Amino acid sequence: MFEPNPKEPFALSLSKGRAAQILTQPQHSVQHQACGYMLRRAQHERVSFNATPGLERISKPVFKHIPMFDTTPTFALGRYSLNLTRPQVMGILNITPDSFADGARISNSNQALEIAAQMVADGVDILDVGGESTRPGAVPISLQEELDRVMPVIEALKALDKPISIDTSKAEVMRAATRAGAVLINDVYALRGEGALSAAIESGAAVVLMHMQGEPRDMQHAPQYLDVVEEVARFLTERIFAAQMAGLDKKRVIVDPGFGFGKTTAHNMELLGQLKRFSQFECPVLVGLSRKGSIGELTQQKQASDRVAGSLAAHIVAAQRGAAIIRTHDVRATVDALRVLQAIPQARVDKASVSPDLMAMFG
Numbered sequence: 612m613f614e615p616n617p618k619e620p621f622a623l624s625l626s627k628g629r630a631a632q633i634l635t636q637p638q639h640s641v642q643h644q645a646c647g648y649m650l651r652r653a654q655h656e657r658v659s660f661n662a663t664p665g666l667e668r669i670s671k672p673v674f675k676h677i678p679m680f681d682t683t684p685t686f687a688l689g690r691y692s693l694n695l696t697r698p699q700v701m702g703i704l705n706i707t708p709d710s711f712a713d714g715a716r717i718s719n720s721n722q723a724l725e726i727a728a729q730m731v732a733d734g735v736d737i738l739d740v741g742g743e744s745t746r747p748g749a750v751p752i753s754l755q756e757e758l759d760r761v762m763p764v765i766e767a768l769k770a771l772d773k774p775i776s777i778d779t780s781k782a783e784v785m786r787a788a789t790r791a792g793a794v795l796i797n798d799v800y801a802l803r804g805e806g807a808l809s810a811a812i813e814s815g816a817a818v819v820l821m822h823m824q825g826e827p828r829d830m831q832h833a834p835q836y837l838d839v840v841e842e843v844a845r846f847l848t849e850r851i852f853a854a855q856m857a858g859l860d861k862k863r864v865i866v867d868p869g870f871g872f873g874k875t876t877a878h879n880m881e882l883l884g885q886l887k888r889f890s891q892f893e894c895p896v897l898v899g900l901s902r903k904g905s906i907g908e909l910t911q912q913k914q915a916s917d918r919v920a921g922s923l924a925a926h927i928v929a930a931q932r933g934a935a936i937i938r939t940h941d942v943r944a945t946v947d948a949l950r951v952l953q954a955i956p957q958a959r960v961d962k963a964s965v966s967p968d969l970m971a972m973f974g
């Protein structure tokens with residue numbers, strides 16, 4: 612426990628080494644100590660704070676005053692920073708003539724810009740641009756075709772000043788898109804394609820590593836697992852490891868269990884139920900169930916556009932179980948639903964998880 616020096620400004624009373632330790636060690640005990648210190652300091656300076664004995668409620672108002680101790684979780688996307696204290700919404704822009712799930716079929720960049728501008732007005736956080744369909748049964752397209760679809764759209768979307776994600780598995784598309792300003796590479800093959808890993812690393816962009824069993828062409832033909840949660844988690848562990856070994860900082864990684872990619876509805880629901888398992892990677896978790904077949908199956912809605920309510924229910928459950936990013940076609944509805952979820956105060960921190968110092972302070 613370190614003691615405040617009431618005569619000195621707060622930041623100066625910490626040695627540099629100690630401050631660095633607090634900032635780099637995520638252990639609760641250290642944070643609790645820092646929090647206790649902050650509280651006494653706050654009391655001394657008569658900073659008002661809510662003294663409810665729940666760590667979150669105490670620490671937020673106090674930490675807010677001290678930039679050095681700003682522990683707000685964020686994720687860097689180029690010059691943008693995602694605030695991970697609330698689930699972020701990724702809007703889907705599929706520039707694919709065969710993309711039947713889209714509210715609108717996007718065939719040119721003007722149209723893409725119009726739809727994306729609406730998404731921005733609706734509160735989107737990331738725009739995900741894809742040129743190749745990866746839906747079940749989809750047939751791959753050529754590199755040139757994919758570039759021709761996505762590049763004009765990426766150029767057009769820059770006007771909106773929102774983080775752009777490129778949904779691709781091809782190294783060349785990753786390179787071109789990130790050169791043009793995309794800050795996130797969303798690869799359903801988790802960088803297993805030829806040259807993809809090095810292209811992603813060299814680009815400096817963040818990456819989404821997603822699990823898929825099989826290939827889009829045939830992945831929904833009788834997918835099988837002994838334990839879907841453990842198998843998906845193992846795959847993601849291996850891909851994070853491969854990325855790290857190749858030189859990619861884990862701070863640039865987002866993980867995704869890949870709903871619907873070689874999974875039955877039962878598999879998808881098992882993954883959704885156990886989503887917390889994926890928080891163990893300490894990477895943001897992305898979830899995409901928007902209008903997918905499983906939602907259609909559960910709600911008996913054949914039309915993709917009739918699956919909005921079902922998708923919302925699944926995404927809210929995902930957000931409650933730790934999803935950091937929700938990938939959706941329906942931005943307005945998703946933002947609204949998440950706002951309601953966000954308005955619910957977090958459960959109180961378990962007494963046992965609060966340091967004795969802090970408890971003593973409040974009796």
Ligand code: 7PJ
Binds near residue numbers: 938
């Ligand atoms: C996903 C995706 C997903 C990520 C698609 C569709 C199929 N990328 N791309 N996660 N799904 N990261 O949207 O229905 O679940 S394409």
